[in-house]
Structure formats: C-alpha cells, structure tokens
Amino acid sequence: MNKKEILDKFSADPERYYNVNLFEDQGFERKSCKKCNKYFWTLDSERSNCPECSDDMYSFIGDPPTSKRFDYTQSWKEVESFFVKNNHTSINRYPVVCRWRDDLYFTIASIVDFQRVMGSKVTFEFPANPLVVPQTCLRFKDLENVGVTGRHFSSFCMIGQHSIPNDSGYWKDECVNLDFNLLTQQFGIDKKEITFVEDVWEGGGSFGSSLEYFVRGLELGNAVFTEFQGDLSNYKTLDQKIIDMGAGLERFAWITMGTPTAYDCCFGPITEKLIQDAGIDADSSVLTPYFTEIAKNLELCDDLSQVRKNAIKSTGLSDEQINRVITPLEGIYLIIDHIRTLIFAISDGALPSNVGGGYNLRIMLRRIISTMDRLKLKFDLNEIIDIQIDYLKNTYPELENTREDVKEIISIEASRYDSSKQRMQKIVSKLDKEPNVSDLIRLYESDGVTPEYLKEMKVISEIPSTFYAKLSDLHQSKKQKEQLSLPLEGIPDTELLFYGDDPREFDAKILKSFENFVVLDKTAFYARGGGQEPDHGKIGDCEIVDITKHGNIVVHEIKGNIPKENDTVSCKVDSKRRDGITKNHTSTHIINTSARSVLGSWVWQHSAFKEEDHARLDITHHSALTDEDVVKIEQTANGIIEKSIPVKIENFDRGTAEQKYGFRIYQGGVVPVKSVRIVSIGDLDIEACGGTHVVNTSDIEQIKITRTKRIQDGVVRIEFVSGDGAKEFVKKKQQDSESKEKEDNLREQEKEKRLERRQLAKERIPVISKSLLECKQGTVTIDNITMELAESGKANFCYSTSDDYDDVFHIGLGEKLCKEDPKLVYCGLFEQGEKVRVIVYAGEEISKEKSAGEIVKNISEVLGGAGGGSPKFAQGGGTDKSKKEDAIKNVKSMIIQ
Ligand SMILES: [Zn+2]
Numbered sequence: 001m002n003k004k005e006i007l008d009k010f011s012a013d014p015e016r017y018y019n020v021n022l023f024e025d026q027g028f029e030r031k032s033c034k035k036c037n038k039y040f041w042t043l044d045s046e047r048s049n050c051p052e053c054s055d056d057m058y059s060f061i062g063d064p065p066t067s068k069r070f071d072y073t074q075s076w077k078e079v080e081s082f083f084v085k086n087n088h089t090s091i092n093r094y095p096v097v098c099r100w101r102d103d104l105y106f107t108i109a110s111i112v113d114f115q116r117v118m119g120s121k122v123t124f125e126f127p128a129n130p131l132v133v134p135q136t137c138l139r140f141k142d143l144e145n146v147g148v149t150g151r152h153f154s155s156f157c158m159i160g161q162h163s164i165p166n167d168s169g170y171w172k173d174e175c176v177n178l179d180f181n182l183l184t185q186q187f188g189i190d191k192k193e194i195t196f197v198e199d200v201w202e203g204g205g206s207f208g209s210s211l212e213y214f215v216r217g218l219e220l221g222n223a224v225f226t227e228f229q230g231d232l233s234n235y236k237t238l239d240q241k242i243i244d245m246g247a248g249l250e251r252f253a254w255i256t257m258g259t260p261t262a263y264d265c266c267f268g269p270i271t272e273k274l275i276q277d278a279g280i281d282a283d284s285s286v287l288t289p290y291f292t293e294i295a296k297n298l299e300l301c302d303d304l305s306q307v308r309k310n311a312i313k314s315t316g317l318s319d320e321q322i323n324r325v326i327t328p329l330e331g332i333y334l335i336i337d338h339i340r341t342l343i344f345a346i347s348d349g350a351l352p353s354n355v356g357g358g359y360n361l362r363i364m365l366r367r368i369i370s371t372m373d374r375l376k377l378k379f380d381l382n383e384i385i386d387i388q389i390d391y392l393k394n395t396y397p398e399l400e401n402t403r404e405d406v407k408e409i410i411s412i413e414a415s416r417y418d419s420s421k422q423r424m425q426k427i428v429s430k431l432d433k434e435p436n437v438s439d440l441i442r443l444y445e446s447d448g449v450t451p452e453y454l455k456e457m458k459v460i461s462e463i464p465s466t467f468y469a470k471l472s473d474l475h476q477s478k479k480q481k482e483q484l485s486l487p488l489e490g491i492p493d494t495e496l497l498f499y500g501d502d503p504r505e506f507d508a509k510i511l512k513s514f515e516n517f518v519v520l521d522k523t524a525f526y527a528r529g530g531g532q533e534p535d536h537g538k539i540g541d542c543e544i545v546d547i548t549k550h551g552n553i554v555v556h557e558i559k560g561n562i563p564k565e566n567d568t569v570s571c572k573v574d575s576k577r578r579d580g581i582t583k584n585h586t587s588t589h590i591i592n593t594s595a596r597s598v599l600g601s602w603v604w605q606h607s608a609f610k611e612e613d614h615a616r617l618d619i620t621h622h623s624a625l626t627d628e629d630v631v632k633i634e635q636t637a638n639g640i641i642e643k644s645i646p647v648k649i650e651n652f653d654r655g656t657a658e659q660k661y662g663f664r665i666y667q668g669g670v671v672p673v674k675s676v677r678i679v680s681i682g683d684l685d686i687e688a689c690g691g692t693h694v695v696n697t698s699d700i701e702q703i704k705i706t707r708t709k710r711i712q713d714g715v716v717r718i719e720f721v722s723g724d725g726a727k728e729f730v731k732k733k734q735q736d737s738e739s740k741e742k743e744d745n746l747r748e749q750e751k752e753k754r755l756e757r758r759q760l761a762k763e764r765i766p767v768i769s770k771s772l773l774e775c776k777q778g779t780v781t782i783d784n785i786t787m788e789l790a791e792s793g794k795a796n797f798c799y800s801t802s803d804d805y806d807d808v809f810h811i812g813l814g815e816k817l818c819k820e821d822p823k824l825v826y827c828g829l830f831e832q833g834e835k836v837r838v839i840v841y842a843g844e845e846i847s848k849e850k851s852a853g854e855i856v857k858n859i860s861e862v863l864g865g866a867g868g869g870s871p872k873f874a875q876g877g878g879t880d881k882s883k884k885e886d887a888i889k890n891v892k893s894m895i896i897q
C-alpha cells in the first residue's frame with residue numbers, strides 16, 4: 001500500500017480522520033503548506049508553511065521557547081508525572097534486546113514492547129491501559145549521522161504513550177488533548193508554537209491516521225491511531241484499535257535547554273567533562289549558528305558531507321575552528337552516544353560478536369576506539385561508563401546491577417580489537433586491488449577484516465550498500481528445517497498426559513494412522529521439542545522411532561504392524577530413557593543459572609540438547625571457559641542439587657509472567673502461546689519451558705561437566721552428564737586413573753630393574769669381553785651381545801641392541817674389545833627416553849677403511865637422526881625405535897658382507 005494514497009484519502013476527509021475536539025475547542029486552523037502542500041493545524045494565524053518548510057526552523061537553539069529548563073532526567077520526570085496525574089500507569093522500560101520477538105534483535109520502538117507474534121499475526125498485550133513507558137530504543141541505521149547532526153543517536157528514549165479505547169483507555173480526542181497539555185502546561189510552551197501535521201502510518205497489514213507535533217521545526221512526537229486493516233479499496237476497522245504515540249525524550253530536553261546540540265543536554269555531566277579533558281573551547285557563539293545551519297541543511301539535503309560543507313560556508317568557520325573545535329566535538333558526542341548504547345545492550349544481555357545484532361555492538365566499540373585514535377583523545381572508558389551510569393540510574397536504576405559487567409565486556413572487547421588490528425593491518429597491506437563485495441565478504445568471514453576498518457584505512461571509499469544484506473543472506477539459510485506436511489486436517493488436539501499425572505503406561509485410541517505414523521487421542525510420550533529428544537517406548541506391539549508435534553497434534557512414528565484407526569492400544573513409555581532425559585533437561589536449567597552466577601549477567605542460553613545419557617548447553621559468553629570456570633560452575637550446580645530445592649511448575653498468562661519475572665524467562669526463545677508454563681527452581685532459575693523436569697533438584701544426584709568448547713564468537717558449549725550418567729562418568733574416570741596408575745607403577749618398576757641391570761653390567765665388562773674374544777669363527781652371542789667373524793678373516797663385527805646396557809657400558813666394552821682386536825667394529829644401540837642412541841668403536845686397522853664416524857652417520861640416518869665423530873670413535877642417534885634392527889643389518893653388510 002502506498003502511504004501517499006492513504007494520506008490523500010484521509011486528508012480529503014479531515015473531519016473524519018483528523019479533526020479532534022482540541023482543534024475545535026481551541027480554534028485551530030487547518031492550512032495547506034504553501035511550499036509542500038501538506039496539511040497542518042495551527043493557532044498561529046501568521047503561519048503559512050508547515051513546520052518543515054518554515055523559516056523559524058531550529059530557532060530554539062540558543063533561544064528556547066519555554067520558561068523552564070529540563071535536562072534529560074528532569075524531562076522524563078516531568079513527562080511521567082504529567083501522565084500519571086492523568087490516570088496513566090508508568091511502567092519500566094522493556095529490555096533493548098528483544099527476546100519476545102523472533103524477527104527483531106533489538107527493541108526499536110515502544111510499541112514493540114507489547115507486540116507478540118503468533119504465527120503470522122501480531123497481537124498486543126498491554127500490562128496496563130493507558131500507560132506510559134520510557135523505552136530505550138536502538139537504531140543503527142543512521143550511525144554516520146551520530147555526533148555530526150546534533151540530533152541523531154544510536155539509542156534514544158522513546159516516550160511511549162499507549163492506549164486501547166475501552167472502559168479504561170481513550171481514543172484520538174483524549175490523546176491529542178493530553179499531548180497538547182503536556183507541552184503547554186507541563187513544559188510551558190506557548191500554544192501558538194505548536195503545530196500538528198497530518199500524516200498516516202501503515203505496517204503489517206494495518207494502517208491509520210497520525211498527527212505529528214512540532215515546535216519550531218523540531219518534531220517532538222507522533223500520535224499514530226492504528227485503526228484499520230486490509231487495503232485502501234477494501235478495509236475494515238480493527239477489533240483492537242490502538243494509540244501508539246511515540247515522542248523523543250532527547251528532543252523534549254533539547255527544546256527546553258536550547259543547547260547547540262541535543263547531545264549537550266542529554267548525556268549528563270560526562271559531555272562537559274570530556275570537552276574539558278580534551279581542552280576544547282566550546283564557545284556557544286560559534287556552535288549555536290553552526291549547528292542551527294546543520295539542522296536546517298539536513299532537511300534540504302541527504303548528503304551529510306555536503307550538509308557539513310554548506311554549514312561551514314554559511315557560518316564562515318575557519319579551518320582552524322573546524323579542526324580544533326567542531327571535529328573533536330563530533331568525536332566526543334559519538335563516543336558518549338555509542339557508550340550509552342553499549343551500556344544498555346550489554347546490561348540487557350547482548351554481547352559484541354561477529355553475528356546478528358552483536359555485530360552492531362562490535363562496530364560501535366570499534367568506532368569509539370578508532371575515533372579516539374584519530375583525534376588523539378585519551379579517555380578512560382571505565383570512567384565514562386561510571387559517570388554515565390551514575391546519571392542514567394536516575395531514570396533506569398537497574399543499570400547499577402550490571403555496572404561492572406559492562407566494564408568487563410567493554411575492556412575485553414577493546415583489547416581484542418587492539419590485537420586484531422595488527423592482524424588486519426597485515427592482511428590489508430597484501431591487498432593489491434580495491435576489493436568488491438564478494439572480496440569484502442570473504443575478508444570479513446574468513447579473516448575478520450571489517451569493511452568499517454577498510455574504510456578507515458581508506459582501502460575502500462564507501463561500504464557497499466549490499467554488503468550487510470548479502471552477509472545476512474549467507475547466514476539466513478540455516479535457520480529453519482522444513483517440517484513434513486502431514487494429512488492432519490480435522491484431527492483434534494492431542495491431550496498431553498505428561499503435563500498431568502504423567503503415567504508410564506496408558507491406553508489410547510488411534511485417531512489416525514498412515515504410512516508409519518499414528519496419532520492418538522492422548523499421549524504420555526514426549527514429542528521432540530525445546531532441545532529435548534523424544535521418548536521411546538511401545539504403542540501396541542510397535543516400537544516408537546520418533547515423535548513430533550504439529551501445532552497441538554502429536555504424531556508418533558513407529559515400526560512394525562501399524563495399528564488400525566479407532567483401535568484402542570496399550571502404550572508403554574521407556575521409563576529409563578525418560579528419567580535420564582528429564583534429569584539432563586533439569587540440569588540444563590541448573591547449569592545455566594550456575595554459569596550466570598559464576599561468569600556474569602551476560603550469560604543466556606543460546607541453545608540446548610538433552611538426550612538420555614548426555615546433554616549440552618550452549619551459553620553466551622565472551623571467551624572460552626578456563627578450567628577454573630568449569631570447576632566453579634560444576635560446584636555451584638552440585639550445590640543446587642545438594643540443597644534439595646523443589647522444582648515448581650505453574651501456568652501463567654504470558655503478560656503476567658513477563659511482568660512478574662521479567663524477560664529472563666525466555667531462555668529457550670520466544671514462546672508463541674498466550675499461556676506460558678513457568679518452571680522455577682527456587683528463585684535461582686525461572687524459565688518458560690515446556691519440557692519434562694524432576695520434582696526436586698536432589699533427584700538429579702550429581703552433575704558432571706565432561707567437556708567445554710567455544711563453538712562460535714560469543715557462544716560456549718558445555719557438555720555434561722547427570723544422574724546415573726554422572727556417576728558412571730566419575731567411576732570410569734576413577735578406573736581410568738587407577739589403571740593408569742598401575743601402568744605407571746609397572747613402567748617405573750621396569751625402569752628400576754633396567755637401571756640395576758645396567759649397573760651390574762659394567763662390573764661384568766672384563767668377563768664378557770674375555771668370552772667374546774674367545775670366539776674364533778662364526779657367530780656367538782653372550783648376554784645379548786653378538787660377535788660375528790667374517791669368513792674372509794679381514795673384519796669382525798660385534799653389536800648389541802639390548803636395553804640392558806647404557807652408554808658407560810658400551811664405551812667401556814667397545815674400547816676394550818677394539819684395543820684387543822684391531823679388525824673389530826663395535827656397535828652399541830640402546831634406548832634413552834624418547835631416543836635411540838648409538839656408540840661405535842673401530843679398531844686401529846679397520847678404522848682406516850671403515851671409519852666409526854661414517855658408520856654412525858649411516859646408522860643415525862636410518863634411525864631418523866644425525867651423528868658423527870672420529871674414525872675410531874663416534875656417537876649419534878635418532879627417534880625411530882622401530883628401525884634398530886634395520887640399522888644393524890645395514891652396517892653389518894658394510895663390514896662383513
Ligand atoms: Zn511544507
């Protein structure tokens with residue numbers, strides 16, 4: 001649907017769509033802009049243009065239209081007290097990490113808080129009606145503008161005023177009335193300054209009229225009246241009409257303060273401090289005209305660098321002023337803005353990484369660091385975080401709890417960037433041409449080089465607009481496994497017995513049977529889901545192969561003679577398997593909460609898998625786990641088991657559960673049903689979960705972590721066993737270590753014996769040598785030493801490869817034998833640790849032809865090593881113990897043929 005068409009249609013009938021009581025009562029005039037033809041409502045008879053085409057644009061800078069001055073914190077207090085006074089409930093902000101929506105990573109508007117997606121339908125769940133909320137919203141679309149334009153933020157507070165028109169809520173008249181009174185009564189803005197502009201909103205199949213309200217060209221808020229569904233030719237009124245008024249708190253503060261930029265009044269004392277630390281002369285007589293020009297130009301032109309050039313030209317700033325004031329100020333604003341966003345995101349459990357929304361956070365931190373480098377600003381990030389949280393906690397007290405966690409994550413990420421920068425520099429220096437989009441994706445995916453870095457290094461001039469879309473396409477495909485389409489029309493929902501008495505034997509009626517599948521009227525077999533593997537067991541005589549859930553119908557895949565429809569069958573759950581899975585499942589809750597308490601608040605379940613005899617839990621964490629981490633997590637988990645804590649299961653309306661327990665309940669992801677099953681282990685762990693659980697933590701008996709592994713950036717896998725599995729694991733480990741101990745003992749004894757034999761051998765050198773020399777022909781072996789005489793009578797060869805001898809022995813015996821027999825070559829091989837050593841002697845006569853040094857070289861080569869020496873004595877060795885005999889054979893052929 002075309003927005004313009006809707007607007008034309010609605011503006012053609014202003015009485016029906018736009019005229020509210022306030023306009024009548026106060027005498028607002030409806031006018032059409034002389035420049036752009038847009039319709040607007042005003043009390044100022046002089047005004048002929050819409051606010052975005054008027055000359056008074058941004059004239060509040062340096063000259064605010066209010067008698068009162070409110071900074072960011074005070075502005076919220078004013079807004080809140082006004083709406084509370086007018087019967088609204090003020091609710092706390094929702095997390096910026098949007099855990100309740102599959103399609104959004106971050107919360108981008110206050111209305112998102114209350115949207116729940118069920119199938120293809122969006123429903124609204126309001127914890128109160130009417131209500132007001134200071135919702136922190138993250139938007140990364142305009143990062144380039146942040147710090148430069150004076151009004152763009154990567155995160156901002158959307159004042160959400162929401163109402164459903166029923167007994168307690170209201171519709172258009174009351175809404176516009178309230179917004180008008182907020183501006184005039186609470187903020188003291190003259191009513192002639194306020195202009196309402198006609199507009200429309202459409203999205204997700206619904207649409208409605210809206211009134212944007214402006215003061216001096218600054219859009220403060222937009223009241224959207226979501227009223228219809230369908231398309232323009234055929235639409236009807238929604239069952240649930242909704243008022244979605246969103247206003248920027250930062251702009252409310254700015255209009256009352258009239259500072260050169262919104263940044264000057266929205267970050268608290270940190271801005272002033274950093275400006276002073278950097279030694280910038282922030283003279284408002286220079287800044288006010290400059291930023292006013294920026295704001296005006298931005299309405300006329302999209303190209304930011306052109307906007308900047310125009311503003312510099314029309315205010316006549318010198319290069320000196322730009323370099324010493326404007327550029328460093330832009331950097332400071334950017335740094336403060338980005339850190340504020342990181343504070344919210346990390347506090348709510350997001351981690352910088354190379355995937356999903358984590359990528360935006362990583363990019364922001366890198367922008368902070370490279371801005372500091374570029375401008376040679378030396379700020380202490382921890383100090384900035386502290387001062388910001390001190391200020392923000394006036395509105396968001398919960399940030400105090402995660403102060404240290406935010407510092408820890410940011411410092412880890414910053415030091416990681418330092419080391420990756422050196423690596424990236426190396427890769428970039430090897431690039432020989434400007435990379436195209438596929439090069440950029442490869443550089444990012446395999447080398448971790450971000451396009452932002454390449455832009456910073458001036459390798460590319462712009463990040464191609466298709467880069468992020470292509471990147472996310474690459475990662476999208478793995479998302480969902482397609483489900484079989486089965487003939488299930490008209491079959492009623494299956495009654496789930498495992499949520500009730502959970503009988504392990506029961507009778508059920510076959511409602512449908514086809515191929516290898518049966519559907520029962522009720523079942524106690526748990527279907528694959530939530531990372532929990534399906535039950536096994538028997539339906540009649542058939543073994544169960546798999547069980548899946550299709551909507552609310554459980555389908556059993558079986559093998560054997562498939563029972564007939566309408567038969568009643570007796571069913572039996574494999575209890576041993578179910579108990580194993582149940583213990584492992586409950587253990588994932590326990591390990592998850594243990595990991596969070598040991599590691600930090602950023603730990604969330606990323607995914608989980610629970611089988612009968614093993615399980616794994618993937619958690620979000622910045623680094624691989626250390627041995628110490630693992631020991632602590634295991635101890636904490638077993639502590640929870642020892643405390644015998646009852647596991648409580650309750651059903652709640654989803655909205656009630658969220659309000660009561662917060663969004664931590666969504667560890668396993670979005671719950672697409674209105675009633676949620678809350679599983680709580682004392683107050684240690686409270687999750688929405690549909691799996692099977694033990695009654696008391698003591699039933700698990702024991703948890704043992706078997707292995708951990710970093711499986712992707714920001715995600716660590718913990719593999720574990722519990723119950724009998726844990727006991728078996730411990731027993732096996734003990735046996736392994738016992739048998740290892742036995743082996744070690746044997747080896748030690750062996751070594752001692754060998755040493756003893758080697759000791760004794762030395763004393764026997766004279767006896768052995770005498771016996772060997774008595775050999776006059778052929779071969780003789782004495783104590784594993786062999787003497788072979790050549791038939792020619794020209795050479796004799798004596799050798800041993802026995803480990804009963806050491807170097808002292810071989811040196812002693814070899815020297816003695818060769819002195820007695822000038823034609824003898826003596827060769828001793830023996831193992832020493834990981835090596836084989838070799839000692840060779842050659843007698844006076846034979847050494848002239850067969851040098852000991854050459855022989856050692858030859859043997860050492862065969863053994864995979866090296867050696868050498870003189871003609872009469874040499875030594876060497878190698879590492880290949882299997883080649884000892886080969887080496888001897890080789891040498892023997894050299895000497896006696
Ligand atoms: Zn206009």
Ligand SMILES: [Zn+2]
Pocket residue numbers: 585586589679689690691692693
């Ligand atoms: Zn569970």
